[in-house]
Amino acid sequence: MYDLIVVGGGPAGATCARRAALGGLDVLLLDRSVYPRQKPCGGALSPRVSQTLDFDIAPVVDRDIRAIGIHTPSGRGFAVARRGLTVNMVTRSRFDHYLLHMAEDAGVEVVQDAQVVGIERTRDAMRVLCLGDSHRSHILIGADGVNSIVARATGIRHSWPSDRVGLCISADVPMDPSEIQRITMIPEEGNEPAMHIYFGATSWGYAWCFPKRNNISIGVGCRMDRLTDLRREWTRFIGRLEADAGVEISLPRTNVHRVPLGPPRWKLVTPRTMLVGDAAGLASPITGEGIFYGVSSGLLAADTAVETVKTRSLKLILTYEQKIWNLLKPEFDVLRFVAEKLYGSKRTLETVCNVAAADQIVRDLIVDLVIGAKPPQSVKNRLLKQMLIHHPLQAIKIGLG
Ligand SMILES: Cc1cc2nc3c(=O)[nH]c(=O)nc-3n(C[C@H](O)[C@H](O)[C@H](O)COP(=O)(O)OP(=O)(O)OC[C@H]3O[C@@H](n4cnc5c(N)ncnc54)[C@H](O)[C@@H]3O)c2cc1C
Structure with a gap:
């Protein structure tokens, strides 16, 4: 019998x-895929992510990105860049395989x-049934x-509400690195490749074009209850990219995937x-x-498991829910509030984008919120204050007044 099955x-x-094994537990990890x-x-x-992990992820980072191109619903564009702000771009097949190796090296x-x-x-354990084992x-x-x-199977959640x-x-899309640079760089931010986010490409969400080492990741995502015709929006987005960048993008048939947008009940x-x-629903309601x-909840659950096994007190498991609530609920509440305002309509999106393009403070506060650089409630309060004092008409349009 194992201490822990993941x-x-x-x-x-x-x-x-990995964290649980390093804490001394006997850990089995099961995955249906082959890495x-x-x-x-x-x-x-x-x-x-790199600040939270206790090992270096540089070996599996494709690129460091320092500028983000924001495209408004009406097609205007502006850049977001900040000294010291770096987004690491990874290819998930390599990144996830690396993390799994790190777990195995720790004894999992x-x-x-x-x-x-x-x-x-x-009575005294959990039994996990696999095909044939x-x-x-x-x-x-x-x-x-x-x-x-x-x-x-444990009855924690059977389905997702369509607004979560x-x-x-x-x-x-495989692409030559020089072509990636050409189509993603923002001239006023230097000649490095940049990430691009297209608001208005779908009704509640956005489309993206992110540069990796030898390919670009493109996509479109929308909250389920606001869905109109995702395939049509996807086709339209590809057409727009092809026209803007002067490239032809040939794609295999793509599937639709789900991403949670916050835990419905925090159970x-x-x-x-x-x-x-x-599995817990922990992805940003604004960006997905x-x-x-995933990493931070995984670490918290591992620490809880180690404590539980050491003290033989199953009651400790219940504290995990409270710890996650304390750590993330305030942040998710603010993210959800901002998402509701931002994606309320294409008009509000355009208004927010225009304010952000013109006002460095608003831009910085939104970045702080999205990357979790500062306590979310204080960022929200400063954002509201900045809007109400310096952009009162726009604040009313967005529904903040
Ligand atoms: C299109 C898209 C774009 C995204 N872009 C970003 C992004 O740019 N940045 C970001 O931070 N997040 C992004 N996300 C969200 C991110 O991918 C997830 O939040 C993240 O993968 C969650 O990690 P996880 O370990 O919880 O789950 P997963 O990465 O989904 O891993 C779950 C694992 O469980 C295994 N599994 C499932 N069922 C079983 C079973 N029955 N038995 C055994 N094994 C099983 C699967 O094989 C899988 O390996 C995106 C999501 C989507 C859909």
Whole structure:
């Protein structure tokens, strides 16, 4: 019997399993995929990811990005750049494989190609049923992504409310590095490749074009309850990129993927189970960024598991939910508030973009919020104050007055 079984070897599961093994637990990690596996993702890591991990991720960073091109719904553009602000771009197949290696090096037993099909709770353990096999542990962690079987089988969550999940279509398009530089650089920010975000490409969300080493990640994502026709928006976006950049983008048929946009009820535990990462719903309601939240919740769950095993007190597992609530609920409340205002309509989006383009303070505050650089409530208060004092008409238009 293991101390801990982690289902899912993405960023949340791999960092969680590693931390628990380093804390002395006997850990089994099960993943249905064989690594390196594909994971649809923009692959943009906010600075908090490398700051949170206790090992160097430089070997798997494709590029460091220092400028972001924002495209407003009406097609105007402006750049966001700040001294010292760097976004790490990764290719998920390489990044996730690296994290899994780090977990194995720390002593985690990793079993790939192991699809979990059921979970049972016995008197003194959790039993995890795989196709053709089963394993037992004192504690179970569900790190199995947005469609988590652990969440469903333990009764923590059966489905997503449509305002807490987004749908995305994305693709990695192979491209020569010089071509990547040509089509993504923002001349006034130097000649390095930049990330680009296109607001208004969909009704509640955005489209993106992110430069990697030998490809660009492009995609479009929309909150599910505001969905109109994502495939049409995707096709229109590709057409726009082709026209703007003077390139032809040929794509295989792409699938639609889900991304959570915040935990619906913040119910994340049962007496022997904890959910982390996407399985817990922990991705930003504004951007869909989830890797940082996966890593930080994974670490918190691992520490809770280590304490629980050391003290033999199962009650400690319940404290994980409270710790996540304390750590992330205030941030998610602010992100959700801003998302509601921002994506309210194309008109409000245009207004916010125009204010941000003209006002460095507003721009900096929005960046602080998105990358979690400062306490969210104080950023929100300063943002509201700046809007009401310096942009009162726009504040009324957005519904802040
Ligand atoms: C199109 C798109 C673009 C995105 N772009 C970004 C971005 O640029 N930056 C960012 O920070 N976030 C981004 N995200 C969100 C990010 O991808 C997720 O938040 C992140 O992957 C969550 O990590 P995780 O470890 O919780 O789950 P995952 O990475 O989904 O890993 C879950 C693992 O569980 C395994 N698994 C699932 N079911 C089972 C089962 N039954 N049995 C065994 N194993 C199982 C899977 O094989 C998988 O390896 C994006 C998401 C999408 C959809």
